[in-house]
Amino acid sequence: MGRPKNPARRDELLEKCCDHLLEHGVSGVSLRPLAAEVGASPRTLLYHFGSREELIAEALRRCRARHLAVADAFVRDATPVGGDIAGVLATLWTHSATPAARPFLLLFLDAYTCALRSGDGEGEILTELFGRWHDRITGELTAAGADPGPAASVASLAIAVHRGLLIEWLATGDSARLDAARAAALDMLGALASRALARGGPGA
Incomplete structure (x- = not known):
């Protein structure tokens, strides 16, 4: 033995x-x-x-x-989304666009690229590392009354916008410009989430 x-x-x-x-x-x-x-x-x-x-x-x-331990305030599962996508992403941005988060963001972007290049065998870790927030936002929107299809679309757009802005922040460090872009994006995403909820409500 x-x-x-x-x-x-x-x-x-x-x-x-x-x-x-x-x-x-x-x-x-x-x-x-x-x-x-x-x-x-x-x-x-x-x-x-x-x-x-x-x-x-x-x-x-x-x-x-x-x-996640460092950024516990924005990943705590006990905090519901409740359809407030703009509020959730605002909190995510606050904790993600900080110097302390930078090494983690760079690593996960690197891992994402490597997994995409490697093809088969890496899909599970990609889903585990990057799928959490899409699934959570979709689930919370659905629980709040949205139909699954529109909820998933809003979640996909929300995560894509958030990650895109973070990549731009990592590349440029232009916090003022990106904060303004983030605010505009949050207004748009909040409106889309409200529309998805309205469509899924009674009599929709």
């Missing part, structure tokens, strides 16, 4: 891998340099995580958990 795995050692390695990914990104990560960076051997990493792919997926999940 092989020696039992040490959960504390696995967790320590995972934390160090998170630090590495947040500093260097996920594209081009190979096992041997990563192992050297975290003070382990490639064999040790494979022993604890099974494969390079699973290690990176676990590290991305841990990085995401860190980010």
Whole structure:
């Protein structure tokens, strides 16, 4: 029988891998340099995580958990959307467009690009990392009375606008211009959400 795995050692390695990914990104990560960076051997990493792919997926999940813990105010599941898409996105923006969030945003954009390039096998992690808010907004709009189709469309547009503005913020740092664009987008999204709710209401 092989020696039992040490959960504390696995967790320590995972934390160090998170630090590495947040500093260097996920594209081009190979096992041997990563192992050297975290003070382990490639064999040790494979022993604890099974494969390079699973290690990176676990590290991305841990990085995401860190980010959600830092930004707890806008990801707390107990806070309902209740059809107020503009309010939710305003809160998201407040917590996302900060220097503290920048490393996480860069990492997840990098992971998104890498997953799209790799094709099959990465869809699950993409959905897990990036599908949460679309599903939540759609579900809350539907629960508030919107039909599923329009609710999903509004959610898709809301997330696309939010992510697009964040990418522009990362690229330019022009907070004043982007705050104005965000305000205009929120007005539009709020109107679309209200229209979706009206269409799904009694007598629609």
